Amino acid sequence: xxxxxxxxxxxxxxxxxxxxxxxxxxxxxxxxxxxxxxxxxxxxxxxxxxxxxxxxxxxxxxxxxxxxxxxxxxxxxxxxxxxxxxxxxxxxxxxxxxxxxxxxxxxxxx
Amino acid sequence: xxxxxxxxxxxxxxxxxxxxxxxxxxxxxxxxxxxxxxxxxxxxxxxxxxxxxxxxxxxxxxxxxxxxxxxxxxxxxxxxxxxxxxxxxxxxxxxxxxxxxxxxxxxxxxxx
Numbered sequence: 001x002x003x004x005x006x007x008x009x010x011x012x013x014x015x016x017x018x019x020x021x022x023x024x025x026x027x028x029x030x031x032x033x034x035x036x037x038x039x040x041x042x043x044x045x046x047x048x049x050x051x052x053x054x055x056x057x058x059x060x061x062x063x064x065x066x067x068x069x070x071x072x073x074x075x076x077x078x079x080x081x082x083x084x085x086x087x088x089x090x091x092x093x094x095x096x097x098x099x100x101x102x103x104x105x106x107x108x109x110x
Numbered sequence: 111x112x113x114x115x116x117x118x119x120x121x122x123x124x125x126x127x128x129x130x131x132x133x134x135x136x137x138x139x140x141x142x143x144x145x146x147x148x149x150x151x152x153x154x155x156x157x158x159x160x161x162x163x164x165x166x167x168x169x170x171x172x173x174x175x176x177x178x179x180x181x182x183x184x185x186x187x188x189x190x191x192x193x194x195x196x197x198x199x200x201x202x203x204x205x206x207x208x209x210x211x212x213x214x215x216x217x218x219x220x221x222x
């Protein structure tokens with residue numbers, strides 16, 4: 001089976017740094033993806049890791065350890081507009097489907 | 111560039127009525143296509159995926175069906191809606207492997 005776990009909610013202060021963790025146990029692995037989803041909207045792609053290590057894209061970075069089944073999304077210099085849900089997803093199997101975690105709702109406070 | 115269109119954005123339907131949600135992709139060929147449902151405050155549940163015309167795989171037994179009549183068209187249907195079918199439905203596409211999925215704007219379905 002497929003299992004992806006994330007914290008349900010997190011709170012952080014504007015200007016701070018926050019790390020959102022994701023652990024996964026899946027049959028097969030073809031990459032780990034992070035998405036941002038504002039309330040009532042569709043998810044938008046943030047980052048992608050297929051090899052171990054850190055990928056940096058501006059204020060957002062994502063890390064992957066395949067041996068540990070672990071990833072995190074790091075958000076720096078938090079802004080109010082970063083308040084959203086962050087979804088971790090793993091692409092799995094021969095059929096290349098995306099399995100999503102439950103999402104982490106981040107609230108950025110002034 | 112590639113774009114994905116999904117409609118309608120919102121829909122209120124009575125119990126027992128039929129459903130048809132449509133999704134089209136432009137700017138690519140032979141994409142993988144997906145239908146997801148998201149209950150309030152929850153993650154995305156994969157309902158159907160398709161790797162080609164007429165090829166549909168269902169992930170969860172349910173009151174819904176999907177069809178892919180053309181390469182870049184994906185339709186989600188139901189003959190008789192249930193209250194439990196309410197939710198946020200998302201269509202998505204991706205290349206075959208090693209790339210991200212792109213989502214349509216979503217359809218908020220309320221069954222009353």
